[in-house]
Every structure is written in C-alpha cells, then in structure tokens.
Amino acid sequence: MPRLFSSLLLCLCLGAAPVYAGGDAKTGAAVFRKCGACHTATEPNNRVGPSLMGLIGRPAASIPDYSYSDAMKAFGAEGHVWDEATLSEYLMSPKAMVGGTKMSFVGLKKPQDIADVIAYLKDPSAAK
Template sequence: MPRLLPYLLLCLCLGATPGHAGGDAKAGASVFRKCGACHTATEPNNRVGPSLMGVIGRPAASVSSYSYSEAMKAFGSEGHVWDEATMSEYLLSPKAMVGGTKMSFAGLKKPQDIADVIAYLKDPSAAK
C-alpha cells in the first residue's frame, strides 16, 4: 500500500487539474535545472545519473553505458517503460516507486512541474 499512495495522490491531483496534462516544455526546462546536476536531456552522455535523452518510451534501466542500482535493474527487468504515467509516478517520489534506487532526489511535488518536465523530456528542443 505505501508504494501505491504516491501514485494515487498523483492521479487525484492530475485528475483535478486537466489543464496540466499537456505540460509546457519551456517551463519544464526551468524545472529540469533541479535534475541537471545529475542528468542531461540533450546529450547521450551519462553524469551521476544516466542520460535522459529520449527517455520517454524507453525501457527502464536500458542505457547500456550506465551502471544502475540493483533495484533499478530489477524494476527494468519487470518490463517497466518510461511512459508518461510511469515517469509521473517516479518523479513524484523516486524512492517510493523504486525502493533501493541510488537516486537521492526527493521528487517533484507539484503536478504542473511534473507535467512540464515530461513535456521537456519528450522534446527538449521545444523549450527554445
């Protein structure tokens, strides 16, 4: 049940604000600065975390040049794909979704920020 709670809260929040569903890539680029110390969305290079270039639609833990935690490898081996719903849940609370992940980021609490970051990850060039 604790693993489902963040997802349920996110669904309630997103359901109450249908205007947020699309997200804004330009606003997402600004929010992504919180992620930029560890990730890039515009280059295939890994940093502390894996490159997020092309992440939407990509299977979890699939960047071959990155050393994922055992927890993230197990999550990926379960067939999870970084679609918008999965990414929304993860960005809300990474450790709640993938216990044991080495990602230390606590998560984004605002549904609009999550929608915006996803819009940016889908098309970083739209932020220009």
C-alpha cells in the first residue's frame, strides 16, 4: 500500500508541471507580435499598454507614468506580482483574471504560446 501511495504521489507531482516550463524565447518573440501593437518588451516606453520590459517579478500596476484601469490598480493593490504563474493565468484570459481591465486582448489559448511568450519576456535578447 505505501508503494502504491508513493507511485500515485509521484504521478501527481509530475503531472503538475507549470505551464511555463520549456518556453522558447525565439518562438515567444513571434507570438509576442500579437502584443506588439500595444506593448513593448525591449524598451521602457509605454504605448497603448504599459512597457513589459522587466515585467517578471514586477508588482502589477506599478509603472508610475502609465494610466492603469481601476481594475488593474486594485489587482496591484492586492499585492499581485507578475511572476510566471500569475502571468500564465493572465495571458490565458486577461478579463477573466482582472475583470474591468482595459486590455482588449482575449488571451492566448495555447499553453505553449504562453510558455514561449513568458520565456521571451524573461529574456528578450535570447530571441535573437
């Protein structure tokens, strides 16, 4: 019985791998083109959306010269930080995670696209 339990536990742990594992920055740069009309990941300049340069590890709604929606400000005030897990969930459906966000993008539906975009955001220079 303990061996069965151990095997089951191992299977559950292996099946719980994060969605962002194994992303490819070069492929992520190509997927990021969908985001590029509103965001940049390589410059500190805001566009329609805030710059995503240095996003991983940054508190939500924390760029001082960007006008965030009230919903995103509240999300940030709750202490959310753009780590890989939070970003994975957000990129799947921004409006589901932050109701009232002014971001009109519907989200990325393929987990691999999300993993690739996160890899790109972590290190845009790796896409070259």
